[in-house]
Amino acid sequence: LIWMSSAHCDERLFQGSQGQFPITQNVTVVEGGTANMTCRVDYNDNTSLQWSNPAQQTLFFGNKKALRDHRIELVLASSQELVIKISDVSLSDEGQYTCSLFTMPVKTTKAFLTVLGVPGRPEITGFTKPAMEGDVIALTCTTPGSKPAANIRWFRNDQEVQGTKEANATGKSFAVRSSLQFQVDRRDDGVAYTCSVEHVSLPNPYMTTEVLEVHYAPHLEITHSLIIPQEGHYFKLECVSIGNPIPEPVLWSKDGGELPDIERMIVEGRELTITTLNKTDNGTYRCEASNHLGTSSAEYILFVYGGYCNAAKHLAGVSFVSTFPSMSLCLCLCTDPNALDQHGPDHALIGGVVAVVVFITLCLIIVLGRYLARHKGTYLTHEAKGAEDAPDADTAIINAEGNHVHAEEKKEYFI
């Protein structure tokens, strides 16, 4: 007496113990691998099992080998099971295999052997030498031998881009091709285009990368080391150039001619250094560079100021110099605008900041003035020697001794 689940029971009733069918499984194997073909029956009265191939040739009858193919071997033959293995599987081995149970009549079950074709390493063609900006190029990635057809994806650096796709059957496998067409510009220079081949037979996609080289004409810009160049200061201009090939050499000129003072104006690579600025250095400075695609230039207009206060006054259009008539004192306070912003002169902003600072300082000075009135010391008069008689504040600064002594400090007080 045998107890069975109802599903199992139905199956048995339907097939009958004599009419049972062998049980097989579909097998999927990667080209070159080994496929185990298993066939079994639940109950057997010593009837023989047989495996045959898609061409209906008998491979094994029980434990007896029927076809002369060294790749096909017996794994297990018992009354209930017949297992064979096919090694070094090729695409032509794919198809429907049949397991037969030699009862009367013969009962057969099919098992499908699927062989996966492994794609070849992808190859990118269509780009060899450097491209010129504006060229239209077509990158083509091909991979042969996949089954089913592999999937090709394109990446521009890490960003996926869409290409066209085409697959041709060659025998049982596919040659897959994907193309990408675009117009190159300077942003493509040094960009990596990767072709990625994905396939069910590959644990990780195959990748091939091509790094583009794009040539383009130069573009120049001049950067400067000080927002407000002042007399006596060290000043540096840099000719920042982009272009491929890198534009060289950099030529400097002033007002359309050669640099006038080679002693103070030192050219080193892309940099022009003026060791001590002089008002006579005012003018238009120009740098020029070229590569085989063209020439470019940039200009910088230099305007040398006399000192902080003059510069600030000029830029902001506000007078920072105040007098205390009652005390016969002149005050000038400026913050160093070069310390505020190295990137570009924002005259209004600098002026506004300085104006506020001056206003606050004026208030402070009133308080301080009272204090100083009691402690009037030698250094006050010493610093301002010559300043008292000046008709206006500018002259007072110019007249005052020690004007340049404090030129490098962020704040100056002339009292």
Ligand SMILES: *[C@@H]1O[C@H](CO)[C@@H](O)[C@H](O)[C@H]1NC(C)=O
């Ligand atoms: C095939 O059978 C052999 C012998 O039993 C076993 O070693 C191997 O792992 C099996 N291969 C697969 C793919 O099941």
Ligand SMILES: *[C@@H]1O[C@H](CO)[C@@H](O)[C@H](O)[C@H]1NC(C)=O
């Ligand atoms: C199958 O054959 C073996 C020996 O060949 C025998 O011992 C066994 O009884 C047989 N079984 C059946 C169900 O006929």
Ligand SMILES: *[C@@H]1O[C@H](CO)[C@@H](O)[C@H](O)[C@H]1NC(C)=O
């Ligand atoms: C086996 O593969 C064949 C053909 O691809 C399919 O028709 C069948 O349903 C599969 N059988 C099983 C049990 O997956």
Ligand SMILES: *[C@@H]1O[C@H](CO)[C@@H](O)[C@H](O)[C@H]1NC(C)=O
């Ligand atoms: C597919 O076949 C067409 C026509 O023969 C051919 O032009 C094309 O290059 C082939 N594509 C591939 C990926 O082999």
Ligand SMILES: *[C@@H]1O[C@H](CO)[C@@H](O)[C@H](O)[C@H]1NC(C)=O
């Ligand atoms: C600026 O140049 C003139 C003429 O070369 C020179 O007399 C003067 O001393 C220079 N000024 C400074 C601050 O170097």
Ligand SMILES: *[C@@H]1O[C@H](CO)[C@@H](O)[C@H](O)[C@H]1NC(C)=O
């Ligand atoms: C240079 O510019 C300054 C700033 O206004 C001016 O005072 C000076 O006279 C100029 N010098 C020459 C030689 O143009």
